[in-house]
Amino acid sequence: MISGQATVPGPAPAPGPVPGPIAAAPAPGPEPTTATARTSATDSATATATATTATTTGAATATATSDVADAGTGRDAILRAARRAFTQRPYADVTIRGIAADAGVSPSLVVKHFGRKEELFNTVADFGPAAAAELFDAPLDMLGRHMVVTLVRRRRELQSDPLLRVVFSLGNRDERSLLRDRFHEQVTDSLAARLPGPEPALRAELIAGHLLGLGATLSLHREGAGADATPEHIADLYAPAVQALITG
Known part of the structure; x- marks a missing residue:
């Protein structure tokens, strides 16, 4: 810590073969003048401010590093x-x-x-949040485009496909079959309940197939042409077929 006023040491004793006894401290000098006191106070305040700034900066840096890690x-x-x-x-x-x-x-x-x-x-195994809060959150006349754009954006921003994990449950009869059951309930059946017209269950299954196929294609061609296309452009090409199944 930097003190408010530093004592200036006197000249060092001449070296000798054997150190002599420690010299007595010099008698105190005259009281500092007003100008000297002000200078010392200013130096002390500067040192305190510098220390405070360093502490605050260090804490802020540590917090920022922690946020990045989290x-x-x-x-x-x-x-x-x-x-x-x-x-x-x-x-x-x-x-x-x-x-x-x-x-x-x-x-x-x-x-x-x-x-x-x-x-x-x-x-x-829960597909509900992705289906209800993201993919299906649009009016029916815009739902096809919304689902395609949302799926592509989520894959890019969160590095995660909201539906594709169900594919890994195919052919398994262990606990992973729960993914299939939840997918039918939360995605396919939920979508079928919204569709007007004939054969809503069949159309919902085909729509789900379109979405899974899109996710699989983007995963297969991670560095292909689709990686350079905007979500909106992919929707321009892909969403009309999905929308045709929605409107019936």
Whole structure:
């Protein structure tokens, strides 16, 4: 810490072969003048301000670094790792510790966000938020375009497809079959309930196939022409077929 007034040391004693006794402190000098006192006060205030600024800057830098870390290793990273784990391996082979390692976080953070493994699996198998709050949130006459644009944007912004994980449940009779059941209930059946005209269930299944096919194509051609196209341009080409199934 910088003090308000520093004492100027006297000249050092001449060196000798054996150090002599410590010299007595010099008698105190005259009281500082008003100008000297003001200078010392100014120096003290400057030092205090500098220290405060350094502390504040350090704290702000630490907070910003923490925010960046949380953005990369928080809830979304855990959810992506859990989707990979539960869709690619049997439920019994998946562990919280393994998901945490894949997400780059501690197991305790996984438990904090999602609870036990069963609760995390239920979150992975839940298509409701993606369907109700995102993909289907548009009037019927605009729904086809809305679904295509939303799916493409979500894949790019969140690095996650809202529906495609159900494909990994095909052919499995273990707990992963829950993904199929939830998909039928929350996506296909929910969409069929909104469709006017004949054969709404069939049309809803075909619409779901269009959306899954789009996600699979974008995954297969990650560096293809679709990667350079805007979501709106992809919708210009792809959405009319989806909309035709919606309107019947």
